[in-house]
Amino acid sequence: MTYVYDDTNIFAMILRGDIPNSTVTETDYSLAFRDINPQSPVHILLIPKGKYVTIDDFAANAGLEEVADFWRTFAAIIDGEGLQQKGFRVISNAGEHGLQEVPHFHLHILGGKALGPILAQ
Numbered sequence: 497m498t499y500v501y502d503d504t505n506i507f508a509m510i511l512r513g514d515i516p517n518s519t520v521t522e523t524d525y526s527l528a529f530r531d532i533n534p535q536s537p538v539h540i541l542l543i544p545k546g547k548y549v550t551i552d553d554f555a556a557n558a559g560l561e562e563v564a565d566f567w568r569t570f571a572a573i574i575d576g577e578g579l580q581q582k583g584f585r586v587i588s589n590a591g592e593h594g595l596q597e598v599p600h601f602h603l604h605i606l607g608g609k610a611l612g613p614i615l616a617q
């Protein structure tokens with residue numbers, strides 16, 4: 497499977513520093529920032545800095561250092577936001593059926609309230 501990355505997507509602009517973001521944490525390989533349209537009290541987007549379109553692109557093609565950094569950063573966010581005790585939800589939309597708006601792989605990390613059923617319909 498080949499993945500075609502669009503350099504004009506809004507997260508690429510954030511990574512280039514062309515538009516601001518509300519950074520939660522940043523490493524050499526990963527960036528986490530607050531969603532501009534939060535769906536819960538905690539709504540953080542975690543992205544790799546590398547050019548991966550979807551979660552499966554990242555899983556298949558990212559280097560091991562990137563993968564390790566990404567998941568350690570994820571764990572640090574859960575800890576830093578105090579989400580372990582009450583729990584949280586992670587979503588990654590991919591492609592057309594997943595209704596992915598921004599074609600740069602990201603995890604939505606949602607928490608801070610009871611989130612309800614996983615799907616609305």
Ligand code: AMP
Pocket residue numbers: 506515517529530531532533534541588589595596597598599
């Ligand atoms: P998705 O549909 O999974 O691609 O979700 C994209 C997410 O990016 C949405 O939740 C948007 O609210 C969020 N978003 C779009 N632009 C920005 C931005 N400039 N800063 C932070 N979050 C953004």
